[in-house]
Amino acid sequence: MAVIALKCPSIEVAVVDISVSRIAAWNGDQLPIYEPGLDEVVKQCRGNNLFFSTDIEKHVFEADIIFVSVNTPTKTRGLGAGKAADLTYWESAARMIADVSKSNKIVEKSTVPVKTAEAIEKILTHNSRGIKYQILSNPEFLAEGTAIQDLFNPDRVLIGGRETPEGQKAIQALKDVYAQWVPEDRIISTNLWSAELSKLAANAFLAQRISSVNAMSALCEATGADVSQVSHAVGKDTRIGPKFLQASVGFGGSCFQKDILNLVYICECNGLPEVANYWKQVIKINDYQKNRFVNRLVSSMFNTVSGKKIAILGFAFKKDTGDTRETPAIDVCKGLLVHLQPMSPSAVKKVSVVWDAYEATKDAHGICILTEWDEFKTLDYQRIFDNMQKPAFVFDGRNVVNVDKLREIGFIVYSIGKPLDPWLQDMPAVA
Numbered sequence: 001m002a003v004i005a006l007k008c009p010s011i012e013v014a015v016v017d018i019s020v021s022r023i024a025a026w027n028g029d030q031l032p033i034y035e036p037g038l039d040e041v042v043k044q045c046r047g048n049n050l051f052f053s054t055d056i057e058k059h060v061f062e063a064d065i066i067f068v069s070v071n072t073p074t075k076t077r078g079l080g081a082g083k084a085a086d087l088t089y090w091e092s093a094a095r096m097i098a099d100v101s102k103s104n105k106i107v108e109k110s111t112v113p114v115k116t117a118e119a120i121e122k123i124l125t126h127n128s129r130g131i132k133y134q135i136l137s138n139p140e141f142l143a144e145g146t147a148i149q150d151l152f153n154p155d156r157v158l159i160g161g162r163e164t165p166e167g168q169k170a171i172q173a174l175k176d177v178y179a180q181w182v183p184e185d186r187i188i189s190t191n192l193w194s195a196e197l198s199k200l201a202a203n204a205f206l207a208q209r210i211s212s213v214n215a216m217s218a219l220c221e222a223t224g225a226d227v228s229q230v231s232h233a234v235g236k237d238t239r240i241g242p243k244f245l246q247a248s249v250g251f252g253g254s255c256f257q258k259d260i261l262n263l264v265y266i267c268e269c270n271g272l273p274e275v276a277n278y279w280k281q282v283i284k285i286n287d288y289q290k291n292r293f294v295n296r297l298v299s300s301m302f303n304t305v306s307g308k309k310i311a312i313l314g315f316a317f318k319k320d321t322g323d324t325r326e327t328p329a330i331d332v333c334k335g336l337l338v339h340l341q342p343m344s345p346s347a348v349k350k351v352s353v354v355w356d357a358y359e360a361t362k363d364a365h366g367i368c369i370l371t372e373w374d375e376f377k378t379l380d381y382q383r384i385f386d387n388m389q390k391p392a393f394v395f396d397g398r399n400v401v402n403v404d405k406l407r408e409i410g411f412i413v414y415s416i417g418k419p420l421d422p423w424l425q426d427m428p429a430v431a
């Protein structure tokens, strides 16, 4: 919304939220999320044509187009628990819109199950005060850490709407907003269901690439191949392409797992268990990869981490974001705590957080790199080695360190999908 405000000075953008603390932060000096370039955009527009408020009804009443971007987490209870998207927030927003809005254009910005627009349409129509609503699906494709660049220069903007004259008119109104900075040939319009499904499909395809390369990384370790070389060679095929082939400890973030589970649930509900199982494997391999990493670590360290200090470098789910939702680091840390013997309720207290990598690694037995922050590429590893217990281990879950250099210093190094350190060769790493 901040980028729309920046690119469309004639449009007034009001961002409203039920969270008082978040809105206060958006109006303050320290924005509630870290995202490169966002501060500049917000500070340039705020108070001019970009406003943050908790006065939801007032702004919804005044708006010509309403974007609904509420959270759609995985349901934790009841029908579809653990898979289906929880549309509670969406439904509550729709009911409020029906009560106060005078505009007919409602845009689905949140990632939602296919056919949500139909459900929303029903809520709105049954509560309408004479307005004939047009629901548009305009899913968001930005990635955290590169959000501003992604929004400035999107691969595509997708707008789905009804194939009626009124639907087409609404699509055109939203197209006119994006056309102020996005080339027209990148603004795609489809029917509603294609737009909703394309968002889930895109995330499933992206996550599938990561699970594919991660599955290869296990085979690389078993055979002596190097996953970076394999990715490079495979990605050179223009039909495959080089992006999203970086082996890792597993994908994280608030979107991939949630959206694939949602896709799986939709497949099951539509009587397509084979298709559901196909996509489930993407998540299973991701879980396998995180387990495999923990097992490698424990088995290398004489099969126990009790009484040991493990330094975790990086906790965010990727670099250049402060977001830790569904980060693989959570599962790795939990996995390590499970290996503590005896397991006690105080195990979680054995975790402490510090700012500095040198402090974290001091007297540690092992290091896990779980986020690919640039900082970790240029640390003084000799200094770190000198201050650690011996043998000193590095488990690189992001393939950021120079393995040869670290081995020269004296570290035992495990790097995902790379030829194994002799120390690890005879040790089991089954998940």
Ligand SMILES: NC(=O)c1ccc[n+]([C@@H]2O[C@H](COP(=O)([O-])OP(=O)(O)OC[C@H]3O[C@@H](n4cnc5c(N)ncnc54)[C@H](O)[C@@H]3O)[C@@H](O)[C@H]2O)c1
Binding pocket: 016, 017, 018, 019, 022, 056, 069, 070, 071, 072, 089, 092, 093, 109, 110, 111, 112, 140, 141, 142, 143, 144, 254, 255
């Ligand atoms: N985070 C991303 O990078 C990203 C990218 C693409 C799509 N999405 C999708 O966008 C949606 C939102 O994701 P997010 O990461 O911003 O979630 P979030 O939980 O960080 O933010 C959602 C906000 O909605 C507010 N909210 C909930 N109900 C409300 C209501 N009735 N009225 C007003 N405000 C309400 C919450 O207070 C919260 O601040 C999800 O569907 C997600 O899948 C997110």
Ligand SMILES: O=c1ccn([C@@H]2O[C@H](COP(=O)(O)OP(=O)(O)O[C@H]3O[C@H](CO)[C@@H](O)[C@H](O)[C@H]3O)[C@@H](O)[C@H]2O)c(=O)[nH]1
Binding pocket: 111, 140, 141, 142, 143, 144, 145, 203, 206, 210, 243, 244, 245, 246, 247, 248, 249, 250, 251, 252, 253, 254, 255, 256, 317, 318, 319
């Ligand atoms: O080659 C790769 C690329 C990514 N990742 C990991 O995959 C996760 C997701 O990364 P990324 O997709 O870059 O970030 P997100 O912000 O989760 O963005 C995804 O999810 C958003 C929310 O739906 C979509 O809008 C984006 O298009 C989609 O890329 C992170 O843990 C990355 O470390 C890898 O392990 N290897």
